[in-house]
Amino acid sequence: MERFVETVIDGIATGSIYGALALALVLIYRSTGIVNFAQGEMAMFSTFGAWALTQAGLPIGLAVLLTLAASLLGGMIIERALIRPVEGSPELTLVTVTLGLFILINGLARWIWGSQNRGFPSMFGDGNVTVAGVSTSLESLGLVAVLLGVVGVLWLVFQKTKLGLGMRAAAVNPAASRLVGIPVGRMLMFGWGLAAVCGALAGVLVAPRLFLDPGLMGPVIIYSFAAATLGGFDSPFGAVLGGWIIGVAEALAGGYVDFIGQDLKILVPLAVILSVLLVRPHGLFGSPEVARA
Amino acid sequence: MSGELLEVEGLHAGYGPVNVLEDVSLTVGEGETVALLGANGAGKTTTLRAICGMVKPRGSVRIGGRDVAKQSTERIVRLGVAHVPEGRGTFAPLTVEENLRLGAYSRRGKPSFKRAFELFPRLEERRDQQAGTLSGGEQQMLAIARALMLKPKLMLLDEPSLGLAPKLVRELFKTLRRIKEDEGTAMLIVEQNANLVLEFADAAHVLETGRVVLAGTADEVASDEKMRKAYLGY
Numbered sequence: 001m002e003r004f005v006e007t008v009i010d011g012i013a014t015g016s017i018y019g020a021l022a023l024a025l026v027l028i029y030r031s032t033g034i035v036n037f038a039q040g041e042m043a044m045f046s047t048f049g050a051w052a053l054t055q056a057g058l059p060i061g062l063a064v065l066l067t068l069a070a071s072l073l074g075g076m077i078i079e080r081a082l083i084r085p086v087e088g089s090p091e092l093t094l095v096t097v098t099l100g101l102f103i104l105i106n107g108l109a110r111w112i113w114g115s116q117n118r119g120f121p122s123m124f125g126d127g128n129v130t131v132a133g134v135s136t137s138l139e140s141l142g143l144v145a146v147l148l149g150v151v152g153v154l155w156l157v158f159q160k161t162k163l164g165l166g167m168r169a170a171a172v173n174p175a176a177s178r179l180v181g182i183p184v185g186r187m188l189m190f191g192w193g194l195a196a197v198c199g200a201l202a203g204v205l206v207a208p209r210l211f212l213d214p215g216l217m218g219p220v221i222i223y224s225f226a227a228a229t230l231g232g233f234d235s236p237f238g239a240v241l242g243g244w245i246i247g248v249a250e251a252l253a254g255g256y257v258d259f260i261g262q263d264l265k266i267l268v269p270l271a272v273i274l275s276v277l278l279v280r281p282h283g284l285f286g287s288p289e290v291a292r293a
Numbered sequence: 294m295s296g297e298l299l300e301v302e303g304l305h306a307g308y309g310p311v312n313v314l315e316d317v318s319l320t321v322g323e324g325e326t327v328a329l330l331g332a333n334g335a336g337k338t339t340t341l342r343a344i345c346g347m348v349k350p351r352g353s354v355r356i357g358g359r360d361v362a363k364q365s366t367e368r369i370v371r372l373g374v375a376h377v378p379e380g381r382g383t384f385a386p387l388t389v390e391e392n393l394r395l396g397a398y399s400r401r402g403k404p405s406f407k408r409a410f411e412l413f414p415r416l417e418e419r420r421d422q423q424a425g426t427l428s429g430g431e432q433q434m435l436a437i438a439r440a441l442m443l444k445p446k447l448m449l450l451d452e453p454s455l456g457l458a459p460k461l462v463r464e465l466f467k468t469l470r471r472i473k474e475d476e477g478t479a480m481l482i483v484e485q486n487a488n489l490v491l492e493f494a495d496a497a498h499v500l501e502t503g504r505v506v507l508a509g510t511a512d513e514v515a516s517d518e519k520m521r522k523a524y525l526g527y
Contacts, residue, residue: 162398169384169395176382179345180439181370181399 005134007255008248013140014209015247016147020202021217021224022231022239023150024195030234031171031191034083034094038101039199040221042078044214045105046071046196047203048113051120051212060121064204068197075196076189083192084185109214120207143205150198151240157194167191219266223250226269229276232286242284246272298323298447298479299344303352306343313339315503316352321447324477328490328511330520331500337483338379340500341449344481345369345376356447371399375440379451379483381432383439385425389416392424392435396442409438412468430461437465441472448472450482454489462486466493491515 021043028036036042046067053063078101086097124142128135158164170177170187177184206220227246231238246269254265276283299321307313313336321327329337343350346366354362356372370376375396384392390406393416397404410417413434419427424435433453440448453469454462466489472478473493484490491497497514499507507517514520 162394165387165391165394166398168387168391169398172384172386173382175347176378176384177395178347178366179370179376179378179382180395180443181367182395183367 002133002135003255006136007251009134009136009140011248011251012244013136013143013247014251015227015244016143016240017202017206017220017243018223018227018246019147019240019243020150020198020205021220022227022243023154023236024198024202025224025228026231026233026236026239027191027195027198029228030236031167031188032083032087034098035233036101036195037095037098037221038105039195040217040224041102041105041109042071042075042196043199043203043220044217045109046074046200047120047207047212047216048109050200050204051118051207052113054121060123064123067204068200071196071200072193075193078196079189079192080185084188087188106214113214115213115215117211117213120204120212122208123204139208146201146205147240147243150201151236154194154236163190222266223247223269226272228283229273230283232283234287235283235285238283238285297321297355298325298357299481300355301340301344301353302355304340304343304354305351306339306348308348313503314343314350317500317503317505319481319498319505319508321479321481323446324473324479325496326473326480326482326494328487328494328497328514329481329483329500330487330490330497330514334502335500336503337500338451339503341376341378341451341481341483345374345449347376367399370443373443373446374449375443375445375447376449377436377440377451377453379455381436383424383427383432383435386423388421389424389427389435390420392439393442396439400443404442406442409441412441412471413438429456430458433457433461433465434468437468437472441476441478444476445478447479447481450480450484452483452485454484454486462489466490469493 021039024039025036028034049070050063050067053066054060082097082101086093122139124139127138129138129141158168166182167187167190170182170184174184202220203217207216210216223246224243227242228239230245231242249272250265250268253268297320302318304314304317305312317340319327329340331337339348342348344354346361346364346369350362352362353360356369356374359372361369361372384395393406393409394404415431416434416438419431424432427435437453453465457465469480470493473480482490482494491511491514494511496509497511498505499514499520507514507520
């Protein structure tokens with residue numbers, strides 16, 4: 001029983017990372033209808049930035065904060081420079097642009113930092129807590145806390161501030177938004193910035209568990225796509241819950257189903273994506289697309 | 294400088310290679326109500342869109358003496374121009390209150406809903422409801438209330454009576470009259486319902502295939518022989 005609970009908690013912790021990156025995907029999809037395939041690479045690049053700052057002698061906490069601020073700016077610049085010119089283009093164009101961005105950022109990281117593995121320090125130390133025979137790492141608890149914090153902040157921004165109201169309006173109806181004086185372009189830019197911040201958080205949270213190299217986010221983005229698909233691509237709440245479900249499913253499948261083990265568990269998210277698309281294409285909390293005949 | 298609030302001169306506009314407006318000129322004075330009449334496809338909606346920068350105009354559009362022909366829509370809104378588009382343009386998934394808040398987006402400070410709820414008590418009852426769940430008539434109220442939140446100098450109304458039952462149309466025009474009298478807001482109204490709007494407007498322009506073919510006071514236009522036959526039906 002303890003082992004089961006520990007596995008589930010571990011799954012929720014890992015799932016929080018998927019949730020953070022899925023949240024980034026959802027933020028961009030909701031406001032611009034773009035599926036950003038480069039989200040993981042943007043996160044990886046941010047994580048390298050944080051790593052470089054720690055190498056320069058900064059404490060990890062400060063390095064992460066600076067990285068998040070830089071990511072906000074970076075996301076906004078990417079939107080303005082690369083996405084705005086193709087705004088409103090057919091989907092194939094948009095997919096091509098984000099795939100190009102994926103390759104560009106990945107290549108840039110390899111060129112700057114090389115392909116070797118590097119260790120990345122954890123923000124939460126390596127202590128353990130044991131409650132009623134169930135032992136969890138501080139890191140796992142920290143991951144869940146950070147994700148809940150992010151969700152809380154995003155909720156406050158979107159529901160309680162004028163900026164957030166403007167962003168929601170711009171996502172729902174850009175034409176009408178302009179008519180009430182909302183600078184729609186700036187809202188989209190800010191949306192990309194916020195998404196980059198969520199992604200950067202996912203990166204610095206996952207890096208201590210793996211090794212930091214330019215391929216860092218490859219597996220993570222697949223789990224995050226599964227999480228966003230499961231939760232519904234336009235639902236932030238769904239992205240988080242989807243992340244947790246995927247994390248737990250992955251942990252349980254890896255721990256209990258013999259033939260899956262560590263090597264095959266990447267199939268879990270793919271199976272989830274496929275079954276969701278077949279059974280409930282808009283996910284658990286997404287809004288189904290309705291078109292009038 | 295004349296005291297006109299809106300001066301449109303030699304306006305050409307269109308979509309891509311298609312020219313919809315040819316040399317349209319009109320003025321709206323402070324607190325004045327001007328009706329824009331014409332058949333479908335005459336260019337009424339395009340005129341409103343060109344004034345608020347949703348389609349790029351050639352020619353001159355001045356608001357309060359400032360040339361805005363090259364300005365973005367957001368800028369023009371900040372000069373006090375509220376556009377109630379055809380089909381109302383409400384934010385369906387957002388609540389009534391959020392829609393109203395958005396109307397005041399380009400104003401500083403806390404928005405006051407007092408006047409909006411005074412004119413449309415129905416909206417206060419439905420304050421926390423999603424705008425998309427309102428009836429057609431209520432959505433039109435919301436669109437006008439949202440425009441008022443800007444405390445506009447000029448309102449551009451595109452077919453406000455479209456799709457409303459006759460009783461609601463009369464109520465709507467009564468409310469517009471209240472706004473005209475109490476707020477002194479100038480209005481440029483595109484309307485199919487020529488009879489009703491001419492009763493309440495000060496001046497009118499008639500568009501035909503992108504040109505102004507008749508202009509004058511509402512009485513002059515209403516008594517024009519050709520106009521009566523074509524639009525007023527008597």
